[in-house]
Amino acid sequence: MNFIFSLSRRVNPLWPLRLGLGLMYMYSGYHLFYFPSSWTWAIPRWLIPAITSAVSLETFVRAEGIVEFAVALLLLAWFSGAWGVRIAALFSTLQMAAILLLTGIDLITFRDIGVIGGSAALVILSFRGGDATTTTGDKF
Secondary structure: OHHHHHHHHHOOOHHHHHHHHHHHHHHHHHHHHHOHHHOHHHOOHHHHHHHHOOOOHHHHHHHHHHHHHHHHHHHHOOOOHHHHHHHHHHHHHHHHHHHHHHHOOOOOHHHHHHHHHHHHHHHHHHOOOHHHOOOOOOOO
16 A cells, blocks of 8 residues: 555656546547548538538548547657647547537447546646646646
């Protein structure tokens, strides 16, 4: 128990949030980019005509994969700075909220709610000072 207490005092809570969200976005970005046809089912039917009037569904999904990979990099890169993390966390919060609002409740809603919670916590923590700083003094 002392090990856990000692570790909890040394690890900045921002890093587990950044790591978890960053790895999730890296995995989803990779999968969206390289296997876009596996994800077209997730696009709401009412949105498909608007998308296909500009690009194919596969191109749209690949573009989403690129954006998600960029979010992963902002979250995982120690040098991205406080603003990079804030942008990524805010994007994640808004993206998951939009998914919930636009697609409704389904079998994977529980995941979206968890991601919203983690992302929102990261946004809030990113604006706090004090113990939200790293050894370099930068907020993150």
